[in-house]
Amino acid sequence: MALLTSAGLAQAWDASAIPELIETSVKVTTPWSLAAFAIAALVVIVSLLVIKPNAATRKIMWICAAAITFLGLVPIIVSVFVAPPLASVYRIRVTVVSPEKTPVEDAKVWSTIGGEAKKVAGGWEFDIPVVSKPATGKFTVFAEQPNAFLAGSQEIVLGADAGIATAVTIPLEQVKSARVRGHVQNEEGTTLGGAHVMVAGYASEMIVTSDNGGFELPAHAASGQHVLVHVQKEGYVSSQLSHLAGEDPLVVMLRKK
Secondary structure (H helix, E strand, C coil), X not given: CHHHHHHHHHHHXXXXXHHHHHHHHCCCXXXXXXXXXXXXXXXXXXXHHHHCCCHHHHHHHHHHHHHHHHHHHHHHHXXXXXXXXXXXXXXXXXXXXCCCCCECCCCEEEECCCCCEEEECCEEEEEEEHHHCCCCCEEEEEEEEHHHCEEEEEEEECCCCCCCCEEEEEECEECCCCEEEEEEEECCCCECCCCEEEECCCHHHCEECCCCCEEEEECXXXXXXXXXXXXXXXXXXXXXXXXXXXCCCEEEEXXXX
């Protein structure tokens, strides 16, 4: 009777446990779920070992148990002790802010090593391949808002691990690097040397034109921004003109008094 009972229990285990294990194995997707599956399989095998006294059967099941244990442990050991492959792309997140420290969404953003600036919510992103990394690891990201005459930049140093995302904030400031240049002449078109020229508000930077009437001054403005240029010369009527700072020369004509 005991043998029949044991055989009946073993048959019940075979009928119910094995299909469930097969169904569960399909859902294994990670090393940890594989470990859980291995533990469940071992529980079934140990139960069968207890129920089935046959030596040959036990030997086969011990081999199966060892194999399942090996399959369950190897992925975990690999994931813990073997370093994952290094990332191949540096991801740079850029936020641009105005002089008032508010986020700017309509800026133009670019870098010295290329890479397309991808617009994302609240800023921009650069995906820079590791192969494009400069020897020094340094590069610069620029941002500008031309209509508001604002610009800014930030240097970035790329580390050894491309898998770590980098966030950088670029504050915009008023651009004042342009210059204003031109020459002074009389009504006949003859150039006038000795004329005093200055940008309004910057009298301390006044210069005197050379014999060819030429002048060049800091505009204290961005290229394309209007500045007031004041010109005077003894014996002539002073002149004050609005001119766009930048490359276009200003021709100032003075009339005799």
